[in-house]
Amino acid sequence: MFKCAFVLLISSLWLEKGVIAYDVALVEYFYDTEIFLNLSPLDAANRNAKKYNEIVGAIKHDHEKLDLVVFPEATLVAEPLDTPSGRLAMTFVPKAESNIIPCDASNKKYSDFFKLLSCTARKYRTYLVVNLKEKDDEGGVLKFYNTDVVFDRDGKVIARYRKNNLYLEPDTNRPKVPELVTFETDFGKTFGIFTCFDIIFESPPIKLVRKGVKNFIFPTLWIPELPFLTTNQVQQMWAQGNDVNLLASGAALPRFGSGGLGIYLGNNLTLAKAVTPRTDNFYLYEKIPDKTNNLNPACSTKINDKTAKEMDKYTLYIEDLTNYSYEKLDLEGPKTINKKLCQKDFCCDFKIEVDKVSANTKMNKKTYEYFMVIRNGLRTYGNNVYRNALETCGIVACPGPTIKDCGKRFPDYDEISWPISFQKISISGVFSNSEKNMQFPNSLLADFSPISPACTAWVSETDKLRSTVKKTFSTKNPVSKLLTFAIFGRNYAMDAN
16 A cells, blocks of 8 residues: 655745746655565566556646656666676666557567656656666667656657766766756756755766756765764755755665655755654655745744654664864853864864753763864775765764764663753855865754755855965754754766776
8 A cells, every 4th residue: 555645835825927937756665675575576666667656646636736756776776786686677768769568569678677667758758767777788888877867748758868976886887978868848947856865976866066067866875974964864955055946855764764855955954854753654745836935935044853752763874083183172161262273284163152051951961072173084884885085174962071972872862851052053165166076065953854945144254366266164053962053065077986
């Protein structure tokens, strides 16, 4: 039985008279390992495609208007690919310029589950985005890709994007040249598309931003990592840092901490988000206004303690911060802290006003300590397979007294006391004003939501020679129950992949 829920957070007051809006549903699909273990890859793909069809039908049943549905990465077809049975679960995918509607195609190169998804888009008259495993024999050599496919309301393939930055996908090929894929819709929006680990890199996402794309679709099976790269945290920082709109749909795989959806409207607001350790299928349905720059969302830093408690169930990866330079915050009593912290030639200025509220300190409760940290250098991901260059500085919560403890989380939320209120945080860093350098505002509260953009300021100041840029990330309102507040910087030119 399909279990679904929806969140409708947008107020009718946000939509001006005459403004065209579009309606989107983002699906968090449960990655059921039992299904993939007990069925052949092809049977699992067929089964999941039917479920996708049921979900779209249920959404359409509940909502009069539906313009776009986005499914996550890797929940239609599973690894391994490079086996006879795995190849049966893959499909050929036509190029967008071929103008093919797989629902009507007699070509046996297109798998039945692929045809069904085309028919789903046509039946429910919606744009449909899915991620699948593609095979291609161009040039006489069979290759396999992690591919996003976009169907229009007629079921026609109007976009095909092959993932460029693979994450521990040994049986999958990268395209020879990173693909910059966009598609247009009949509701007047042009979307760029990229997948999961791509978000950490310059190409294709940042290159699409430079081409003027303002709306993005992001299917993912994200493996969250504290303290800087949990699911909604990384999604919001990318949208806010680039001032673009991002529709993110995640796969639910709780044993890896995976899950989460989000609708992020640039540097203005996060319209909706959800991340909990779910073992069912879930969707967010939202009406996206055509114009977002005149929205005036209220600031709230209140967290959901129920959600924070549910996060106890998550298995979370932790970045090793021992290569960071650091200084522990002295939080005894009300205090203003002004500190410059450097590593190599990269420095950040911290201005922090804290208040220690003794009334919130409960007997025998655990409390976090906080460290200022900074990193200028390479770090590794994925069992040391990938190395990326960071220029990052921030404040992180630590359940113990050493840098080795930082980024970790107390295992029982009910046993935590939060005596520290940050009345004001401002972090500034000076970066090379180069296309190869990007910075993002990064934050995380105890319930694993980032701080709303309405509650923060993200400011860029370029010097007279335009050789450097000063980035400042600051709070507008007091914040408590804080896990992370940082500038997450990337130096793409120094990557060592």
